[in-house]
Structure formats: structure tokens, C-alpha cells
Amino acid sequence: MHARWRRSSRAAADDGAATVLAAVMIAVLLAVTVAAGYLGAAVIARHRAQAAADLSALAAAGRVADGPAAACAHASTVSESMRAHLRSCRVDELDVVVAVEVTIALGRFGVGPAAAVARAGP
Structure with missing residues (x-):
């Protein structure tokens, strides 16, 4: 009778294998x-940077008649209101080219920039 209930050596060697496999799968999923x-945060920051650049360029293009300094000052105001940093602003005849940067907080990986450039004119 005892032989029927005895485990084979092969079954005893597999004890805990499913637990280890489940732990590895959970770690990979995590x-x-x-x-x-992190990828989602980077994509969102890139979209925020592009939106800030687009709106800053449009705002500056509306002020080109007041001069390049006034146009770029307005672009800076718009980009700062969108929590973006204006890297550069250049008036090229009637067009305005704006470069904007948004910081990405990547937790343990530090902080990085998401940059975008936009051009607007009449």
C-alpha cells in the first residue's frame, strides 16, 4: 500500500517550479x-512641448508688427504659462521660429528634456 502513495523522484524534483515561474513572470510584468x-511620461512631455511651441509661435506671430523683442516676449509668456521653457525665439521676416523645452521627471533615471520647434507666420 505504501508504494501507491509514494511520490516519484521526478515529481519531488519539480516541487516549487510553478512558484518560481510565477515569481519570474510577475517580475517581468512589473x-x-x-x-x-516611463515611455508614456516621455510621450506626454513631447506632446506638451509641441503644443507649447505651436501656441508660442502663433502668439509671437500675432505680435511681429510690434517688433521682434515684443513678439519673443509674448512667446515666452505663453510658453511659461504652459510650464515650458522657451529655448529660442527668432523672427525671420514675417515668420517666427520658436524652440521650447519641457522637463520630464523620470524618477530614478533623473530628469530629461522634451524639445519641440514650431514656425508660424501670416
Whole structure:
């Protein structure tokens, strides 16, 4: 009777294998989730930077008649209101070219910039 209930040596060697596999799968899933979160933050920051650049360029283009300094000052005001930093502003005849930067907080990986450039004119 005892032989029927005895485990084979092969079954005893597999004890805990499913637990280890589940732990590895959970760790991989967690790593993928964290990476997707960081990627999402970077994409959102890039879109914010592009929106800030577009609106800053449009705002500056509306003030080109007041002079390049007034146009770029207005672009700076608009970009700062969108929590972006105006890197450069250049008036090229009637067009305005604006470069904007938004910082990305990447947790343990530090802080990085998301940059965008926009051009607007009449």
C-alpha cells in the first residue's frame, strides 16, 4: 500500500517550479509596466512641448508688427504659462521660429528634456 502513495523522484524534483515561474513572470510584468509608464511620461512631455511651441509661435506671430523683442516676449509668456521653457525665439521676416523645452521627471533615471520647434507666420 505504501508504494501507491509514494511520490516519484521526478515529481519531488519539480516541487516549487510553478512558484518560481510565477515569481519570474510577475517580475517581468512589473518591469514592463514600469517601462510603459516611463515611455508614456516621455510621450506626454513631447506632446506638451509641441503644443507649447505651436501656441508660442502663433502668439509671437500675432505680435511681429510690434517688433521682434515684443513678439519673443509674448512667446515666452505663453510658453511659461504652459510650464515650458522657451529655448529660442527668432523672427525671420514675417515668420517666427520658436524652440521650447519641457522637463520630464523620470524618477530614478533623473530628469530629461522634451524639445519641440514650431514656425508660424501670416
